[in-house]
Amino acid sequence: MYLLLFHIQNITILFWQLLRRTFSKPFYWRDLLFEMDSLGFASLPITILTGIFLGLVLTLQAAIGVHKIGAVSLVPRAITISLIREIGPVVGSLMIAGRVGSGITSQIGSMKVTYQLDAMRVLGTDPLRKLILPKFLAITIMLPLLIILLCFSGLVSAYFLASVNLNIGAVFFWNEVLRGIKFLDLINNITKSLVFGGIIGLFGNYFGLEVEGGTEGVGRATTTSVIVIFISILAADFILTKIFYEILK
Amino acid sequence: MSRQIIIEMRDVWFSYREREVLKGVNLRLYEGENLVILGGSGSGKSTILRLLLGLEKCSRGRIYIFGKDVTDLNEDGWFEVRRKIGMVFQEGALFDYMSVRENVGFRLYEEGYKEENIDRIVREKLRIVGLESVIDAMPGDLSGGMKRRVAIARALVGEPGVIFYDEPTTGLDPITARTIVRHINMLKEQYRVASIIVTHELEYAFSLADRLMMLKDGKFIFEGSVEDFKRSRDPYIVKFLGREEMV
Ligand SMILES: Nc1ncnc2c1ncn2[C@@H]1O[C@H](COP(=O)(O)OP(=O)(O)OP(=O)(O)O)[C@@H](O)[C@H]1O
Ligand SMILES: [Mg+2]
Numbered sequence: 001m002y003l004l005l006f007h008i009q010n011i012t013i014l015f016w017q018l019l020r021r022t023f024s025k026p027f028y029w030r031d032l033l034f035e036m037d038s039l040g041f042a043s044l045p046i047t048i049l050t051g052i053f054l055g056l057v058l059t060l061q062a063a064i065g066v067h068k069i070g071a072v073s074l075v076p077r078a079i080t081i082s083l084i085r086e087i088g089p090v091v092g093s094l095m096i097a098g099r100v101g102s103g104i105t106s107q108i109g110s111m112k113v114t115y116q117l118d119a120m121r122v123l124g125t126d127p128l129r130k131l132i133l134p135k136f137l138a139i140t141i142m143l144p145l146l147i148i149l150l151c152f153s154g155l156v157s158a159y160f161l162a163s164v165n166l167n168i169g170a171v172f173f174w175n176e177v178l179r180g181i182k183f184l185d186l187i188n189n190i191t192k193s194l195v196f197g198g199i200i201g202l203f204g205n206y207f208g209l210e211v212e213g214g215t216e217g218v219g220r221a222t223t224t225s226v227i228v229i230f231i232s233i234l235a236a237d238f239i240l241t242k243i244f245y246e247i248l249k
Numbered sequence: 250m251s252r253q254i255i256i257e258m259r260d261v262w263f264s265y266r267e268r269e270v271l272k273g274v275n276l277r278l279y280e281g282e283n284l285v286i287l288g289g290s291g292s293g294k295s296t297i298l299r300l301l302l303g304l305e306k307c308s309r310g311r312i313y314i315f316g317k318d319v320t321d322l323n324e325d326g327w328f329e330v331r332r333k334i335g336m337v338f339q340e341g342a343l344f345d346y347m348s349v350r351e352n353v354g355f356r357l358y359e360e361g362y363k364e365e366n367i368d369r370i371v372r373e374k375l376r377i378v379g380l381e382s383v384i385d386a387m388p389g390d391l392s393g394g395m396k397r398r399v400a401i402a403r404a405l406v407g408e409p410g411v412i413f414y415d416e417p418t419t420g421l422d423p424i425t426a427r428t429i430v431r432h433i434n435m436l437k438e439q440y441r442v443a444s445i446i447v448t449h450e451l452e453y454a455f456s457l458a459d460r461l462m463m464l465k466d467g468k469f470i471f472e473g474s475v476e477d478f479k480r481s482r483d484p485y486i487v488k489f490l491g492r493e494e495m496v
Contacts, residue, residue: 115342122336124328
């Protein structure tokens, strides 16, 4: 319990330090772009694949549920709402966290145990500015974009399955999708992925910086980091869903 | 002989959590000398260098670098002090995602030098350690000895008056290790760079040292020349010497 408070305090301090560095010079634009590429664009395949399979599964589920009562026409809207409000951001963030969160922790962690972070400080550069902040910002910015892409690819795959299996036409399907998307759902979607991206960036970096005990330590920290990120994403999802539910009411 | 003191530690104490690592360390480094710090594993040798670089803060005592009291400096203050110090970490600590050129020139890139100036300075420093040919290699492709030499080249950028070496020869074969020793001695003779060298390898300690200090249980138990050290009757030093000969 004491340890938990200790970590929460440290993470808050790290967050504050990053925030202060975001709005002061020098700001490493090039490193930010580099990280957006390597953490963001490089996650495209995993994002699109996740989206496709989510779309397929959701369509099947909806079809099973709706077939009995003969309300096949509700399928597109049901898929759209669950994909955009809930399933897309959560499952997508978990998938991307598995890649990006573990990547950040293991990179920063191994730089720490081989004294590269110290070497950087000795050479006059602040590793929080040059390494940590760009990673944090990059995944926070890129995750919402990735999730929107994921939702879109999910809808495309859902459309294909629905048109083959349920005989739903293209015009009807996409019309229903557009009518299903509420402005607030989009805000919901983007807010969630922003927060989840922040969680991945902050915790991934934090556990990397905390590594102790050589290469083994890096392995252990990476596992811890991914687990903590997963649970935090689910917890944050609960809180955010609750907030949006209250707003909608 | 009144040589100038460039670094001084006065009664410095330091602990990791509850563990007392240093218990009243006194140290002086004079200009242009090689000072070797000997000590067993975990005796706190690296910690002394980390304190002198502001990577850790001591709990008691004062530290002076180039005549300035640096004990209570913040990170920005330390950035200023570290400009005049070179550091070669254990294993080199090269940035493994950057090329040798970017490693050695790191400070210059950060300070916004022009590409052609960076290239000139990087080549000049690599030439000193005999490695100009690997300028475009990645650290992962280099041998252990080459990594240390690149790390030395990186430490030389900025023309430091003093360089710290943490276990510069550990884990290297004898031939490579002697090359490193030669480079360190050459820097002293040709460029008048002072050095603190931390090691537990006696052979290299003896060929490097103008002065030797021995750390044990958080204190220095010996300070003097190589000859005095070899003649010492201190039981721990006798054991240290004897154990090394058997290896
Ligand atoms: N990050 C840390 N956390 C806790 N204790 C540490 C840490 N770093 C060092 N110590 C402790 O401080 C003591 C001194 O460490 P230091 O690295 O200075 O020793 P050293 O003389 O350089 O040893 P070595 O020859 O193994 O490099 C060690 O006994 C170690 O237990
Ligand atoms: Mg050490």
